[in-house]
Amino acid sequence: MNHPTGPHSDSLSGSHATQPVTLTNCDREPIHQLGRVQSYGALVAVSQDWIVQHASENLPEILGIPLEHAIGLPLGQLISAEGFQRIRRNLRSVELKDGAARLFGVELLQTQGPQNGFDVCLHQSGRHLIIEFEPKITRRDRDVLTEVYPQIAALRREKGMDILARDAARGLREICGFDSVMVYQFQPDHSGKVIAEQRADGQSKYNGMMFPASDIPVQARALYKRSLLRLIADVNDRGSAVYPAQDINDAPLDLSLAVTRAVSPIHVEYLRNMGVAASMSVSIMKDGELWGLFACHHHSPRYIDYERRTAIEMFAHLFSYEIARFEEGLRKKVEAQTSRMQSRLMAQMAEGATLSDSLMAVSHDIGDVIAHDGLVLYENETFHATGAAPTEDEFRAIARLLDTRAGAGTFATDRLGALHDPARDYADRCAGMMAIPVSKRPRDYLILFRKPVASTVSWAGDPSKAVEVGPNGTRLTPRKSFDVWRETVEGQSAPWSAQEFHAADLLRTVLLEIFLKVTDAANLERKRAQEQQQLLISELNHRVRNILNLMRGLLAQSRSSAGTLEEFTKNLDGRIQALARAHDQLTSEQWEPTSIKSLIQCEFDAYADAKASRVEISGSDAMISPNAFTTLALVLHEMATNSIKYGALCDRSGRVLVSLREDASGGLVIDWVERGGPPVTPPKRRGFGSLIIESSIPHELKGDAEVSYKMSGLEARFRLPPAVISSFEREIEDAAPVPDDAPPSETFTLSGQGFVLEDTLIIAMDAAGIMEDMGAQEVAIISTVAAAMKHLETAHVDFAVLDVNLGDEQSVSVAHALYERGTPFVLATGYGAAADLMDTYPPCVVVQKPFSTTSLQSALAQAFAKAR
Numbered sequence: 001m002n003h004p005t006g007p008h009s010d011s012l013s014g015s016h017a018t019q020p021v022t023l024t025n026c027d028r029e030p031i032h033q034l035g036r037v038q039s040y041g042a043l044v045a046v047s048q049d050w051i052v053q054h055a056s057e058n059l060p061e062i063l064g065i066p067l068e069h070a071i072g073l074p075l076g077q078l079i080s081a082e083g084f085q086r087i088r089r090n091l092r093s094v095e096l097k098d099g100a101a102r103l104f105g106v107e108l109l110q111t112q113g114p115q116n117g118f119d120v121c122l123h124q125s126g127r128h129l130i131i132e133f134e135p136k137i138t139r140r141d142r143d144v145l146t147e148v149y150p151q152i153a154a155l156r157r158e159k160g161m162d163i164l165a166r167d168a169a170r171g172l173r174e175i176c177g178f179d180s181v182m183v184y185q186f187q188p189d190h191s192g193k194v195i196a197e198q199r200a201d202g203q204s205k206y207n208g209m210m211f212p213a214s215d216i217p218v219q220a221r222a223l224y225k226r227s228l229l230r231l232i233a234d235v236n237d238r239g240s241a242v243y244p245a246q247d248i249n250d251a252p253l254d255l256s257l258a259v260t261r262a263v264s265p266i267h268v269e270y271l272r273n274m275g276v277a278a279s280m281s282v283s284i285m286k287d288g289e290l291w292g293l294f295a296c297h298h299h300s301p302r303y304i305d306y307e308r309r310t311a312i313e314m315f316a317h318l319f320s321y322e323i324a325r326f327e328e329g330l331r332k333k334v335e336a337q338t339s340r341m342q343s344r345l346m347a348q349m350a351e352g353a354t355l356s357d358s359l360m361a362v363s364h365d366i367g368d369v370i371a372h373d374g375l376v377l378y379e380n381e382t383f384h385a386t387g388a389a390p391t392e393d394e395f396r397a398i399a400r401l402l403d404t405r406a407g408a409g410t411f412a413t414d415r416l417g418a419l420h421d422p423a424r425d426y427a428d429r430c431a432g433m434m435a436i437p438v439s440k441r442p443r444d445y446l447i448l449f450r451k452p453v454a455s456t457v458s459w460a461g462d463p464s465k466a467v468e469v470g471p472n473g474t475r476l477t478p479r480k481s482f483d484v485w486r487e488t489v490e491g492q493s494a495p496w497s498a499q500e501f502h503a504a505d506l507l508r509t510v511l512l513e514i515f516l517k518v519t520d521a522a523n524l525e526r527k528r529a530q531e532q533q534q535l536l537i538s539e540l541n542h543r544v545r546n547i548l549n550l551m552r553g554l555l556a557q558s559r560s561s562a563g564t565l566e567e568f569t570k571n572l573d574g575r576i577q578a579l580a581r582a583h584d585q586l587t588s589e590q591w592e593p594t595s596i597k598s599l600i601q602c603e604f605d606a607y608a609d610a611k612a613s614r615v616e617i618s619g620s621d622a623m624i625s626p627n628a629f630t631t632l633a634l635v636l637h638e639m640a641t642n643s644i645k646y647g648a649l650c651d652r653s654g655r656v657l658v659s660l661r662e663d664a665s666g667g668l669v670i671d672w673v674e675r676g677g678p679p680v681t682p683p684k685r686r687g688f689g690s691l692i693i694e695s696s697i698p699h700e701l702k703g704d705a706e707v708s709y710k711m712s713g714l715e716a717r718f719r720l721p722p723a724v725i726s727s728f729e730r731e732i733e734d735a736a737p738v739p740d741d742a743p744p745s746e747t748f749t750l751s752g753q754g755f756v757l758e759d760t761l762i763i764a765m766d767a768a769g770i771m772e773d774m775g776a777q778e779v780a781i782i783s784t785v786a787a788a789m790k791h792l793e794t795a796h797v798d799f800a801v802l803d804v805n806l807g808d809e810q811s812v813s814v815a816h817a818l819y820e821r822g823t824p825f826v827l828a829t830g831y832g833a834a835a836d837l838m839d840t841y842p843p844c845v846v847v848q849k850p851f852s853t854t855s856l857q858s859a860l861a862q863a864f865a866k867a868r
Contacts, residue, residue, distance in 0.1 A: 035241060035242045035245055035252070035253065035255065036056075036238075036239035036240055036241050036242065036261070036262035037056045037058070037132075037239060037240055037242065037255075037258065037260040037261050037262055038231075038232070038233060038234075038237055038239050038240075038260050038261070038262050039058060039234075039237050039238075039239060039240060040134060040233050040260065040303050041062065041132050041133060041134040041259075041260035042055075042056050042058050042059045042061075042062035042063055042132070042133045042240075042260075043055065043056045043130065043131070043132045043133070043242065043255075043258060043260055043261075044056075044059070044070065044075075044078070044130075044131050044133075045125070045128040045129070045130055045131075045242075045253055046075050046128065046129045046130075046131060047127065047128060047129075050074050050075045050076065051072060051073070051074060051075070052070050052071060052072065052073055052074075052075060052078065053071070053072075053128065053247060054071075054128070054242055054243065054244065054247075054253050055067055055070045055071055055242070055243060056240045056241070056242050056243070057240045057241050057242075057243055058240035062133055062135060063078070063108075063133060065078055067243065071243070071244075075087075075131075079108040080107060080108055082107065083106050083107060083108035083120075086103055086106055087101075087103070087120070087122060087131070090103060090122065091122070091129075093122075094122050094123050094124045094129070095124070098123075098226045098227075098257060099123065099124070100121055100122060100123040100257065101121070101122040101123075102119070102120070102121055102306065102310055103119070103120040103121075103122075104119050104120075104136070104306065104307045104310075105117045105118075105119070105136055105307075106118050106119070106120050108120070108133065117136050118133045118134060118135055118136060119133075119134045119136055119305060119306035119307055120132065120133055120134075121134075121259050121260075121306065123257050123258075125253065125254045125255070125256075125257065125258075126254055128253065130255070130257075130258055132258060132259055132260045134260065134305065134306050136305060136307075137305065144307055144308050144311045145310075145311050145314060147174075147175050147311065148175065148311050148314050148315045148318065151171030151172070151174060151175060151315065152171070152315065152318045152319070152322065154167060154171060155167045155168060155171070155319070155322050157322055157325060157326040157329065158329075161195070161323075161326060162195060162196065164322065164323070164326055165183040165185075165195045165196035166183075166196040166198070168183060168196070168294075168319045168322075169181045169182065169183050169196045169197060169198040169294070170198045171315065172282070172294055172296070172312065172315055172316075173198045173200075173296075175308070175311065175312055175315060176280065176296055176304060176308070176312055177302070177304075178278075178280065178296035178297060178298045178302065179199065179200045179201075179297060179298045179299050180197065180198065180199040180200065180205070180296070180297045180298075181197070181198050181294060181295070181296050182194045182196065182197045182198075182206055182207075182294070182295040182296075182297075183195050183196040183197075183284075183292060183293075183294060184211070184292050184293045184294075184295050185291065185292040186221075186290060186291065186292055187210075188495070189213060190213035190216075190221070191210055191211060191212055191213045192210065192211040192213075192215065192216065192292070192293075193208070193209070193210050193211070194206045194207050194208060194209050194211075194295075195207075195208075195292075221290055223256060224281070224283045224290055224293065225283065225285070225289075225290050226256065226257060227256070227257050227259070227283075228282065228283040228285070228313055228316065229259070229280070229281070229282050229283070229309055229312065229313050229316075230259075230263075230280065230281050231259075231279075231280045231303075231304060231309060232263055232268075232271070232278060232279045232280070233278055233301055233302060233303040233304075234277065234278060234301035234303075235268050235271045235272060235276065235277055235278065235279070236277070236301075237262075237301075239262035242255070259306070259309075271297075274297070275299065276297045276298070276299070277298060277299055277300050277301055277302075278297070278298040278300065278301050278302040278303075279295070279296060279297050279298070280294075280296040280304070280309075280312075281293050281294065281295055281296070282294040282296070282312055282313065282315075282316045283316065284316055284319060284320055284323070285316075285317075285320050286320050286323055286324060287324075291320065291323065294316060327498065327499070330499045331499060331502050333499075334369060334499050334500075334502055334503040334506070335502075335506060337365075337368055337369045337503070338369055338503055338506040338507060338510070340365070341362055341365040341366060341368075341369060341507070341510075342510045344361075344362050344365055345358050345359070345362050345365075345510065345514070346514075348361050348362065355377075355379065355514060356377050356379060356382070356384040359375070359377050359384075359446065360375070360377075360384065360386050363375050363386055363387065366448070366507070369500075369503045369507070370434065370448055370496075370500045370503050370504060370507075371450070371494070371500075372387070372434070372448035372449060372450055373387055373388040373429075373449060373450050373451045374386065374387035374388035374389035374429070374430065374448070374449040375387055375389065375446070375447070375448055375449070376389050376390070376395055376445070376446075376447040376449070377444075377445075377446055377447075378395065378399055378443075378444060378445045378446075378447065379438075379444045380444065383395060383396075387449075388429045388430065388449060388451055389429070389430065389447075389449050390423075390426060390429070390430055390449070394422065394423075394426060395447075397420070397422055398416075398420060398423070398433070398447075399443070399445070401419065401420050402435050402443065402445060402447075403443050405419070408437060409437070409505070409508075410434065410435065410436050410437075410501055410504040410505060410508060411434070411435045411437075412432070412433065412434040412435070412496040412501065412504075413432065413433055414431070414432040414450070414492050414493045414494065414495045414496065415431070415432070415491065415492050415493075416430060416431060416432060416433045416493075417431070417491050424491065427452055427491045428451070428452065429449070429451065430449040430450070430451070431450060431451060431452035431453075431491055431492055431493040432449065432450035432452075432492070432493025432494065432495075432496070433447060433448070433449055433450075434447065434448045434496055434500070434504060435447045436448075436504050436507060436508045436511070437508065438508060438511040438512060439512070446507070446508075446511060450493035450494060451493065452491055452492060452493055453492065453493055453494050593623035593624060593625055593626065593726035593727070594623065594624050594626070594629055595621050595622075595623060595624075595729070596621060596622045596623075596624050596632070596660060596668070596670075597617050597621045597660070599624070599629075599632065599633060599636060600615075600617055600636055600640075600658055601615070601617065603633075603636050603637050603639075603640040603641075604640050604656075608640070608644050608649055611644065611649045614648075614649060614654065614655045614656065615649075615655070615656045615658065616655065616656070616657050616658065617658045617659075617660070618657075618658070618659045618660070619659045619660030619661050620660055620661065620662060620728050620729060621660065621728070621729040622660060622662070622668045622720075622725050622726075622727070622728050622729065623725070623726040623727045623728075623729065624720070624724060624725065624726065625723075625724045625725070625726050627724065628700075628701050628720065628724035631696050631697065631700045631701055632697070632701075632720070634692050634696060635692060635693055635696050635697060635705075635718070638689045638692050638693050639672060639693060639716065642689065642714075643656050643674055643677075643714070646678075646680070647674045647677050647678075647680060647713065647714055648674035648675060648676055648677030648713055648714075649677070650677060650678065651677055651678060653676045653677070654674060654675065654676040654677030654678075654713070655674070655675050655676050656672070656673075656674050657671075657672075657673040657674075657675065658670065658671070658672055658673075659671045659673075662728050663719070665721075665722055666722035666725065667703070667719055667720055667721050667722050667725065668719070668720040668725050668728075669717065669718070669719050669720075670716075670717070670718040670719075670720070671715075671716075671717055672714070672715065672716040672717070672718070673713065673714075673715050674713035674714045674715070675712065675713045676713070677713055679711050680709050680710070680711070680713060680714050681709055682709040693705065693707060693716070694707060697718055697719075697720065701720060701721060701723075701724050702721055702723070703718065703719045703720045703721050703724075704717075704718065704719040705717075705718050705719075706718075748774065748857055748858075748860065748861035748864075749774055749775040750771055750774040750775045750776040750798075750799060750860065751775050751776065751777065751798070752776065752777060752796075752798030752799065753776070753777060753778045753779075753780075753795065753796055753797060753798055754771060754776055754778075754779050754780070754797060754798055754799040754800050754801075755779060755780035755781070755782050755788065755791060755797060755800050755801075756768050756771075756779060756780070756781050756782065756800070756801045757782050757783075757785075757788045757800065757801070757802045757803055757806070757811055757814060758781070758782075758783065758801070758803040758806075758828070759783045759784075759803065759805075759806045759807050760803075761781070761783075763803075763849075764781045764783070765781065767779075767801050767828070767851070767856065768781055770853050770856050770857070771799075771801070771856075771860070773853070774857060774860070776799075780795070783806065784806060784809070785806060785809050785810075785811060785813060785814055788811070788814045789813065789814060789817065792814075792817055792818075792821075797818070797821075797823055798823065798824075799823065799824050799825065799860065799863070799864070800814075800818055800823065800824075800825040800826075801825065801826050801828055801856070801860075802814055802815055802818075802825055802826070802827050802828065803828050803829070804827060804828070804829040805829075810840075811827075812840055812841060815827065815841050815842055815844060816841075816842055819842035819843070819844070822867055823867070824860070824863040824864045824866070824867040825844060825863060826844070826845050826846075826847050826856070826859045826860055826863050827841060827844050827845065827846045827847070828846075828847050828848075828849055828851060829846060829847075829848070829849060830848070830849040843866070844863070845859045845860075845862045845863045845866065846859075847859040
């Protein structure tokens with residue numbers, strides 16, 4: 001039942017208290033109010049020219065001034081000059097919004113009055129200044145405010161909110177003397193719960209009970225934020241009317257903030273139904289909002305003077321501060337726990353774990369901060385879950401709900417089924433949900449789920465009581481029964497606390513930082529990959545052009561220096577093989593440390609021909625890590641080709657001296673010195689090759705590079721850091737190398753019939769010609785796997801050469817067929833003897849492309865030897 005009044009509300013709701021005035025509340029229900037003040041005080045309303053325009057009818061009893069004489073008189077004729085001056089001096093206080101000035105023990109009357117004077121309250125109401133007078137019955141030698149601080153000091157925040165509230169109720173009861181004091185806290189749905197109760201009889205009558213939100217409607221809550229204390233000294237007091245009811249413009253006098261104003265008869269009836277003869281409510285404010293109330297009840301009329309009520313307000317203010325300190329302590333505890341959880345999360349990710357795996361690993365730590373039964377991470381439309389959580393199909397429907405209902409911040413509900421009907425089917429697993437957005441677009445969430453909590457809520461009377469018609473109209477009859485009415489709650493989880501919301505916001509910040517770091521790292525890696533790709537593309541283009549020019553030069557030089565066709569072919573073939581070996585170094589699939597000496601020598605062998613003998617490499621060899629090999633090969637390639645084209649090796653007398661040594665830090669120093677060549681000068685244009693030489697090692701390997709163009713010859717020094725050096729080799733006298741393609745000790749010949757499986761005709765014709773020169777009677781040329789398999793079925797085959805890749809197919813099946821027959825065959829490839837390639841094919845001999853007569857002859861000899 002939606003009552004406009006409640007156990008702690010006088011329900012004026014900020015209305016104009018005149019007689020008779022009918023206003024409506026937010027539900028458009030009539031509220032009948034009387035423009036009255038309580039009998040313990042008198043009231044006058046003064047206009048801006050200090051003329052009394054309104055007065056309460058009990059003015060003669062309180063001030064001793066006839067009512068008919070007071071209306072229209074200047075204020076200075078009603079009060080003493082001293083009192084008038086005190087009012088004037090305190091007018092500045094009432095200029096603030098809802099501001100009031102309080103004066104205690106003031107002698108106001110020019111004629112008669114109480115011995116102890118009056119307590120006076122002043123506040124602004126529209127164009128009027130409202131002045132309220134309360135006779136000061138007794139005077140205490142001790143300042144009543146001194147009673148507040150010991151009670152505040154006795155509060156124990158460290159014991160929890162229940163103990164803190166109980167201590168506050170006990171302390172306020174000591175100050176005010178009421179029979180019972182309750183601490184009433186507003187819930188998120190605006191209902192109220194009594195969280196502490198102190199009674200003179202030592203009983204607990206309302207503690208733990210809930211009161212519907214309708215017991216204190218919106219207007220009453222708004223008024224409680226403006227007027228922080230309301231005293232009803234006697235529920236049977238009929239009060240005193242304000243005269244006249246309206247001003248000359250028929251406007252009622254607004255008594256919203258009047259401390260002595262009377263209350264609604266509906267609220268009086270409510271209190272009588274509770275068996276209360278006097279009540280006092282004190283607002284508990286926190287962060288500018290109404291946190292709750294102190295509700296004080298007495299079983300007989302009880303008046304508290306204005307000075308003590310001010311002390312009680314002070315107590316409520318200090319209690320609000322203690323609540324803030326208590327909640328701040330909880331927040332700091334949450335922040336410390338979140339910080340530890342962040343450290344664990346970052347440690348997980350530092351070890352290479354993904355965000356999803358890391359969050360699953362710290363789910364228990366998250367549970368220490370925000371209690372939950374299940375966790376879901378929805379990242380890039382990928383579902384990860386642990387604990388009591390929805391299935392992936394169930395969650396995708398929840399994700400659509402979140403995208404439409406959740407904002408940029410944390411979203412939580414303890415009744416998921418009320419928002420999402422399908423969730424009712426799995427409410428036994430997931431009744432509550434807290435969704436923490438961890439990105440903006442696309443939507444990614446960390447969602448915590450809670451199981452339902454079977455609970456019984458005790459209400460002070462049935463909250464769903466049917467509507468009744470009473471003497472004050474429909475729905476305005478106050479509740480007559482406050483017997484405990486218990487409601488069993490199902491499909492609802494434990495509520496999410498303010499501290500848990502704060503922890504969720506902290507966790508969201510942590511996850512957003514991680515997302516940003518991961519994204520930044522991915523973007524940086526992508527940028528580096530793009531730069532590396534662009535560098536390799538440029539180098540590839542550069543090398544292809546150089547190779548084409550080199551091939552043209554090789555053809556011309558070999559033709560001019562060769563006496564016979566056979567000599568020309570041999571020289572050209574050797575040079576092509578040297579070039580192939582150099583490029584094979586750059587594309588090695590072994591991914592293991594490589595000798596720096598072999599790399600330098602390979603570059604010169606590929607391009608310098610006989611001039612390679614004028615290259616001297618000294619010092620300890622070093623094994624270069626695979627991640628540095630490509631960068632170093634590019635630099636050495638540029639250095640070697642430049643020395644051949646422009647430097648010491650471009651003529652007949654120059655030399656290149658390369659010394660290797662380990663420095664004190666474990667890095668490798670390469671000193672490159674050219675002597676005996678033509679004078680060198682710095683290049684006029686800094687091209688791509690110069691950029692590679694000067695920048696690649698510092699940028700990619702975090703090493704150093706220095707190049708000097710001296711008249712005596714180019715000098716360069718490169719330093720490779722220890723991180724790219726796998727090991728150093730002891731310097732020994734090098735034995736004469738034996739080339740891999742060295743011919744066998746005896747000339748190998750073929751006989752019989754064979755075939756070449758190759759999709760490039762020129763290469764196939766070259767291989768067939770080599771085998772025919774070796775003695776083969778017939779060599780068929782085949783370009784597809786199907787044709788090769790058919791040839792095996794219809795023809796006799798004594799040997800074969802197979803290419804690996806044939807357009808969109810590979811020769812694996814043909815190799816297996818030959819292996820099963822015991823027919824010798826050679827596998828020709830440009831990939832090298834890679835492990836994955838050799839695992840696919842049967843045991844066989846591999847020859848590198850481009851092959852020569854010697855290398856193919858050697859490979860076939862090995863194949864026949866294995867076949868035996």
